[in-house]
Amino acid sequence: MATTISGTGAPTIGSRGLPFAFRGLLWGAVGFLLGALLTAAIRVLLGYPAFALEPVVVVGYVFGLSGWFLGVGVWETWAKGWLGRETAVYKPEGWRRYFGFNMDHKVIGIQYGVTFIALFLIAGLLAMFMRAELMETGRTIFGPAGYNRVMSLHGLMMVLVAVTAVPGAFGNYIMPLQLGAEDMAFPRLNALSYWFWPPVAILLLASQFVGGWDTGWTGYVPLAVVNRPGQLFYALAFITAGLSSVVAAVNFVTTVVKMRAPGMTWRRVPIFTWSILLTGILSLLFTQAVAVALTMTILDRIFGGAFFDPVMGGLPVLYQHIFWFYSHPAVYVMVLPSLGVLLEILPPFSRKPLFGYKWAVGGIIGISALSATVWAHHMFTTDIGLESKIGFMLTTEAISVPTGLIFLSAVGTIWRGRLWLKTPMLFALAIVFNFLIGGVTGVFLSDVPADVTLQDTFWVVAHFHYTIVGAGIFGLFAGIYYWFPKMTGRMLDERLGKIHFWMMFLGFNLTFLPMFWLGLNGMNRRIADYQPSLEGVNTFVSLAGFFLGASFLFFLWNAIVSWRKGEPAGDNPWGSRTLEWQTTSPPPELNFDGEPEVTGDPYGYGTDGPAHAVVHTETGGDE
């Protein structure tokens, strides 16, 4: 499949003129205007005033999104084929290749990586403003309305980053390489999944021009039905991001199932690829639920839907059930790929096989399966009945068992290893530390008697930052330090990397550890102001948070300088055995100079058994 698209023959486009992304913006704007005019016309025909913001935006957006896709390159590379005309391949050289409908999984991986690092830094900056507001009691910089807006934007952006960054960057770039594949199963869908993201960014930006929204990332109704129009942009952005997830997930799952090189049996699939497979399955099965919940919210806002309006027989709590039916599996979408990165990094940097490979795979599958059954643990304080509480408490506490298997594999791998404490390894070890705290504090929240006081407090804020930042985002950076040499051909600077690591690790723990205490002592979450007795600890947390924020400046500097002038990496600087390291850095267009064949264990460190894989070159020799 991949060869037909990236192979020769089809004409190439995009090497001259305006980059396609700009054409996409233009066509998108035209589409939006068409949709808006159509809405206005229909409204006039039905006897309503021509203009109403929310209906115009919804219909305009649907048309605008279509225009955007056609303009960014879908027209030439895909849609023309539907009309029986010849399609082309978007394949310019240099920087332009990142600004159009490029189907190379390596280009898409870098597009995702750079985009989501940028979103992460912006959302992190918002967190700095939040901590500035919380430095002292009373109004510090923007007061309650501004705080709620910034908090909500920070929350949604970070959720999108956490869901997408690792699978987007490394799932795309590394996973096909680990499989010995030439590309993803569906390169067009792969490109499509990325180009959903600029519209999401535009919606989030636009939402701030109509007052933003103030429901946090969860968008609970009825607040999300009665508040400002920014909420509509939130819903559209979230649905669009979800579409991207579904499209990407189809591709990930199909690729892992169908594109494995000869000899890549399920027992030889690298653990990171396992985590991406299960992440894909979760996204595929559950993302629709959040789109349903948000579509119902939109209908309630602009069509008098009354799904959630108790006066009309609707049920506010229904939203939470549908929302968490997706959003709890989603928190594992945020964490599983990073746990995959963790277990991928530990063997080469311990010079030992991955301990308990089968247990680790079982852990990933077990977490995924159970994650579908725990959603109402977010709702222990609503009106769910006693039997429901018992059931959801049981399934939630049961998740600690497969999660424990990840720890089993991690501690077993480092035990008696040769621990090579390069920056990727430091981040990996930090994940073990952070996720331990995140996991154990989650058990308190699964326990109903403890949860009734901890819920909706800073205990929860600390807990989910320990899991989603402490594992998820640390995993993103672990992956960057590990695979940057493969993706760019250059090493990141080790000294700057270590400065980044230690500042981030210390800053993170100093910021979030005291939040457990704050939660216990009466600081509820999502508040712009708090009781004076909590001021001292909050000031400390804010200062630690600024320190954490500053650590990323070292990363940014390191990444920019090293990408241009870093030490050349060679093919396999870490002496790793998995397939992505058995090719050049960066890999050639079709990934390998020959046909990879998998002949052994991906983590056979310390054995003189067969290599994980050999690449048969054209002359028939092994490389």
Add this chain to the structure above:
Amino acid sequence: MTTLTWGVYDPDDKLSVLERDMGSDGRRDIVATGVLWAILTALGEWAVLGTNMLPTLASRQGEEVDGAFRLLMIYSVPVMALVLAVLFYSVARWRVETPEEDGPPIADHKGFSRGWFIVSSALALLLFIHPGLTGLLALAEEAEAEPDLVVELTAVQWHWDVSFPEHGVTMENPPELVLPVGATIRFDLTSTDVIHAFWVPAFRLKQDAIPGQTNSVTITPTEVGSYGEDDAFRLQCAELCGTGHARMFLPVRVVEQAEFQQWLSGAGMGPMEGMEGMDMGEGDDMGEGGDGMDMSGDGDGMKMGDEG
């Protein structure tokens, strides 16, 4: 950078080069890690048992919550200590500048892995049964208790309306909520607009106030106290409800029965300032008393810190 080459661990030679240099066969490491685990556990339990991280407790139902919390802390310590002991010990013992050789190819250890799985499953089941299930059933039983007093709380963006239906007293946005110590109080919660939540940190229990339905939470205050002395005595909205969410709290004062009766009957109104006026409440279901009141405070008591 040239590709590194790696020495291969020799399985016949039971010790790798590094381990021979260190004079260890791994058994000593297990003992040392075990000792470290024991030390970390002891330190952790000492810290957990010796410090009180929880705020003032002033309700009987909250004892169930605190008991569960403390027990979970006690359980957590050895679990965390085990992982940290292996982590710290391994990094201290086996860190290398540049690995000259691979480590021993230990791909699994049946006994250890199975043991880990069984113990972690048993622990999860234990936690589910106690404090989880036992605490949940105890709280459910408490919730069924016949109340001595019913308080209706209606959440409105962004304040609480309080009524004592048995006494025919209704207060709109009162400056404080006064409750009798020792009485079993059932709070009937609802909302007129968006979802809010009932949470008095000193009472521990939390329950959402959802428009279109009434949820109840039963609490028996066990200590007298007031917001003025301890901010755990406040009815804090704990579900994001819009702009005024952070400041949507109502000071709580738990007093002796007699003082409560006095306050309720209006005699205790004297010291309350900022009261706009008193009207007859609905009080339709009550014969006695009858002098219901409608109080509206200006919310002065609800400001936190200095607005500048």
